Amino acid sequence: MIRTLKSIFRFLKPYTVQYIFGVIGMGVINFALLAYMAFVLADLTSSIVELDQALLIQTILNAIILIALTGILLWFSGIALVSSLIKVERDMRKAFFSRTLFVPLAVHHKYPSGELLSRFNHDLNESVALFKNSFQSLAIMLFQGIGSSITIFILDWVLGLWIVGICFGVFLLNVPILRRLRKASQKVQREKAGFLRLYSQLVSGQRIIRYFNLAGWIYERVFLQSETLKKAGIRRNTLEAMREAFSEMTFLGIISIMIIGGYRAIEDPTTLPTIIAIVQLQNGVAYLFSGASAIFAEITKRLAGVERLVEVMDIPEEPDMIPFPPVSPEHSAPIPALPSHKGLFVRNLSFAYPDSSRLVLNKISFEIAPGETVAFVGPSGSGKTTLFKVLLGFFAPLEGHVAYSGRSIYHTILKEWRAQFTYVPQDAFLFSGSIRKNLEAAFEDGSEGHLSDNRMKNAARLANAHTFIEDLESKYDFVLEEGGNNLSGGQRQRIALTRSFLREAPILLLDEATSALDSESERVVQEAVSRLMEGKTALVIAHRLSTVRQANCIYYMEDGMIIEQGTHESLMNLSDGRYRSMVIAGELEEVVSQD
Amino acid sequence: MSKKEKQAFPTSVFLKMAGTVKYVMGLAVGIVLVYSVLKVVEGHMLARLVDTIVQQDSHGFLQATIVIISVFGATLISFFFAKFLAAQFSERMNAKLQRAISKKLSQATDHAMHQNHSGDLMSRMSSDANLFQEMLQQDLLLLINGITTAIVALIYLLYHNWFLTLMVLACLPVILIAAVILSRPVEKYTTQAQKDLGEINTHAKEALSGAEMIRAFNLQSFFLNRFLGSEANWFRHTMKKGRQSVILVVFGILITFVPFLVVFGLGGYLVIQGQLTIGILFAFIQLLNYIAFPLQELPTILGKIKAGTAGGRRLMELLDLSVEKQEGKKGHIDQPVLVRFDNVSFRYPGQKELALDGISFSIERGEKVAFVGPSGCGKSTIFKLIQGDYLPQNGKVTVGDTPLELWSLTDLRDQTAVVVQEPFLFDTGIEENVSLGRIDSVPEEVKTAIAEAQMDRFIQELPDGMQTRAGELGARFSGGQRQRLCVARAMVRNAPLILMDEATSALDNDTEAQILRIIRELPKERTVVMIAHRLSPLTFVDWIVVLDQGRIAEQGKHDELLEKNGRYASLFRAQMMEEADAS
Secondary structure, eight states: OHHHHHHHHTTTGGGHHHHHHHHHHHHHHHHHHHHHHHHHHHHHHHHHHTTOHHHHHHHHHHHHHHHHHHHHHHHHHHHHHHHHHHHHHHHHHHHHHHHHHHSOHHHHHHSOHHHHHHIIIIIHHHHHHIIIIIHHHHHHHHHHHHHHHHHHHHHOHHHHHHHHHHHHHHHHHHHHHHHHHHHHHHHHHHHHHHHHHHHHHHHHTHHHHHHTTOHHHHHHHHHHHHHHHHHHHHHHHHHHHHHHHHHHTTHHHHHHHHHHHHHHHHHOGGGHHHHHHHHHHHHHHHHHHHHHHHHHHHHHHHHHHHHHHHHHHTSOOOOSSOOSSOSSGGGOOOOOOOOOOSSEEEEEEEEOOTTOOSOSEEEEEEEEOTTOEEEEEOOTTSSHHHHHHHHTTSSOOSEEEEEETTEEGGGSOHHHHHHTEEEEOSSOOOOSEEHHHHHHTTSGGGOTTOOOHHHHHHHHHHTTOHHHHHHSTTGGGOEEOGGGTTSOHHHHHHHHHHHHHHHOOSEEEEEOOOOOSOHHHHHHHHHHHHHHHTTSEEEEEOOBHHHHHHOSEEEEEETTEEEEEEOHHHHHTSTTOHHHHHHHTTOSBOSSOOO | OHHHHHHSOOHHHHHHHHTTHHHHHHHHHHHHHHHHHHHHHHHHHHHHHHHHHHTTOHHHHHHHHHHHHHHHHHHHHHHHHHHHHHHHHHHHHHHHHHHHHHHHHHHBOHHHHHHSOHHHHHHIIIIIHHHHHHIIIIIHHHHHHHHHHHHHHHHHHHHHOHHHHHHHHHHHHHHHHHHHHHHHHHHHHHHHHHHHHHHHHHHHHHHHHTHHHHHHTTOHHHHHHHHHHHHHHHHHHHHHHHHHHHHHHHHHHHHHHHHHHHIIIIIHHHHHTTSSOHHHHHHHHHHHHHHHHHHHHHHHHHHHHHHHHHHHHHHHHGGGOOBOOOOOBOOOOOSSEEEEEEEEEEOOTTOSSOSEEEEEEEEETTOEEEEEOSTTSSHHHHHHHHTTSSOOSEEEEEETTEEGGGBOHHHHHHTEEEEOSSOOOOSSBHHHHHHTTSTTOOHHHHHHHHHHTTOHHHHHHSTTGGGOBOTTTOTTSOHHHHHHHHHHHHHHHOOSEEEEESTTTTSOHHHHHHHHHHHHTSOTTOEEEEEOSOSGGGGGOSEEEEEETTEEEEEEOHHHHHHHTSHHHHHHHHHHHHHHHHO
16 A cells, blocks of 8 residues: 555655645645634624624624635645646656557557556546545645644643544444445445346347246346345445434534533633634534544545556566567577578467467468568467567567568567568558548658658559548548548548558558458459559468469468468368368358358 | 427336335435424524523523433434435335336337347446436435525524525625636636547547557557647646636635625624624524525535436336237147248338338248348348247238237247357356256256257366356357357257257357257257358258348259259359369
8 A cells, every 4th residue: 555655656746845735735724714713703702792892893804814814825725736736647647648558569468448448547537536635635634633623622621632532432433334334335336236237138138038038037036136236225325324323423522512611601601702612623623533434445445546557557668679588488599590581581480478378379480572472361269360460579479580681570679670561450440530640650650741642642542542532521631530430441441551552661461351341342442452462572361262362372370380381272182171171161251242 | 398298207107116115205305304494493402502601591501401412312313214214215216126127128029129229228227227326315305405404594594683694695696606607717628628538538549449550550659649739738728727716716715704704793793782692693603504505505416316317217218118018829839830921021110111022931840941141131030020029011920820910929939949140148157048948947958958069078177067157257158159058058948940040150160060060960850940141051951042132032942942043053152163163
């Protein structure tokens, strides 16, 4: 807990003075206002009891001046507090966001994007709220509570002891209830989640429920679960009502002071103003005891959010180069003298995902001459996509070598290594913003000014995208929605292809989309894809017969291994070949889909 | 007007559903009313106490002490019971709604399920239900308590000194108007900052979903800069908002003192003049809070109540889901012809185009029949009609010896076992999942079915065996394994008619072949109707019906259709060409 606090305080550091001034200011002001109120009431009482009109006017004037002065202090500390908080929030968000960009891809596999997003939103808010609300409430509570207690003790230490005693008693009374309440709340959360799980099955399995006549079966479960939830809810809320009723009991303090003080004041009316002041100050003491547990519970809860946030922020960034020797010492071997091979050279490449012993790639070897096209074919899960990811340097291999044009992946800065590739994934990657902006992303860090209109339009023509873009209202400045959802599937793919044309990298990694397009857009996209492959060293994960037929070589993969290789014709001639049986089973699509 | 009526909260439905539970809430409201009065009495007794002190009336003081302690005790008790009863009410109503809605949902028609998004059905039961419950539990009582306490306090104060009361009340509108004016720029900046935050969120989503491409294209700094642009906007707007809201807070805190200063000054003067007792002045100070409270909190509470009733309305709209008919007769299925379509035409409710257009065919006992054709050709519609999801507008569907419209749906579905494309398993153990094929199945049947579906060896290796949880949480099963469990469930059903709706089209070849083998090896008397996507595995079926745009394009045996050289033949040849090429 201390360590978590420490790690979150680094974001406060540049603004510590501002923040502490603000928080302490808030505490002091809140106590001051409470104390004024007390003494104004006391003065008021004595002026009335003594029928002293001048004192009355003096009291009101004093109050106005004090309140105005407080207002000025409040303004100063408020500004200090608010601006330091906003800066902290900005810095935290920036640090988190940039960390998710620069960490290795493996981190994104470990944390699904929903998880990272919830940390970015929810946990970050919780962390900010720790500074914004929790610490501020804590300061106010402490200043008011301790300040009021001290003042009461100075005024009348016997009554001071009495008040603190009562508040402490009420607090002790609350402790066992609070513990039960926490458990009861957790149970309600659990049972509610249980009910929603059941209900979601009712929604997604509705057809099965009807067709198998399971309405009675599921209703019985719903009935029992809602019964459990009801009981848990009633228990939780009853405890909550008890807690609130007990907290109200601090009012006993006021009553008892009125009674004790009242008896004294009947003897000696001049003590009445002091009693009135103490009654007012008692509120501050009561707040200290009734609020403390809630604030600490809140801080603990928010610290859990901080922990989740810091966990991601502390992940180290991706190194500049892939380490050699590869991660596991048993597989390590010196880098062999690489052949002066001009194209892409892969030898004995193996890979397993972190925390798994299963080899997703198992001693893969192949060579591709510049300008050649090769196709990778195999059942899903055979390692084709992983191969692409390892080639792109997303993951460090367990063993083996990759080199392009004689340069080893282990000896090249990752940024430069990746600049040699154009990766075309199955789903077009587009982001919100203009088409132009999306195309600028073809270049390293999207350096602006790089992209002349001419060059952009030429690329779009090659990708069969120019015509439809020109038909859009604002042409290349047409603004895409998130994920490019205001374009059709074929249009999205063609914009992504335009970007690939602009990139002009020597190697193309193409993960062919399984068709989701109508045949006309399919044809237009296919045409652009073939054009893109021209003159490039192209590796294609193929789902189409037409694609594999064009390839110089086909690698058939299963279980992370290349088990057959050759041209389409030669592989079809293997009488019990795996590739052949896959083709015969109709696993590869015709260009014109049957629908 | 009618739209407005639709927007209203269905109070009568709610009260009817509440039954006797509504009196619990009535009691809670009654207690809250008592509580409001007690709070004012408490204020009055504090005034009495002060007065007796000033008058040095120790007898009256003692009396006031006793009364105030008992009043305090009574407020505590009524406070607790109001909350307790509200909890009883809201939790009981919650359970009632959950049950009624779940029951509706389990019987809802296919059409109703298509009209409602599953996400929408979920959010109504989670976030809308939460809002509604919170309102029943808290906000309703808060509102009633706030208003009645304010009214009782106001009457009390007016009775004791109308002049002072009116003077204090006069400050309140001024304060409210000033607050509204001051908060306007804050609202403007809040909206802008909210928009910036939305953009930031979009950047984050895109940076996460595009994690691979960003690395592949070295776009880290590009995306960071996009983010920083929105972040800078957010910072600028939030800073402005922050400054403005500090002013608002300062003003807000200062202004709350104004009515008190008025009471102190004017009230003190009146006391000195002898027109007011000092005790009543203290009662004023105490009770002023009760009047100011609703003015400050009312907008928030009303907002919550609005959200709560809207949530309740959306939740209770689920009760209007149309459900399937529950009556009907049990037909006999032991006929030579199991299913007969006579010139059936059908269009989905609210659709213009016919989904089925004059279809006639019959399926005999023991036949294996396949329906093929492009998507949207009507294959699935035929299945839905056989299941009784819809009735045709024209023509006649007969299952066994009984026309479709006369069947009781429960009995009709007892005659069929379905496997659909998306394998759905319940979030419970494997054994229970498979046994759900027939509610009265015995463990041996389940075991046999699982063995037939070739899942027994895999399950034996699981640490929890047959008790391993399936369903959404059981992510350890692949799509093929889940589908095989669904096939096992259908086998357990032991129904005369097996319906396979694209049951294998999402699976890889090996799994498809395994499942088809199970179907092929079924006993002769089982009738199987399949909808298929890939044609090559269909060579074994007895009869193929090719559909196109709601009509039967052609039908016959596989070989006959090939000979005919029509639509089926061209589809089939397109898929088989490579095989021919190779050999």
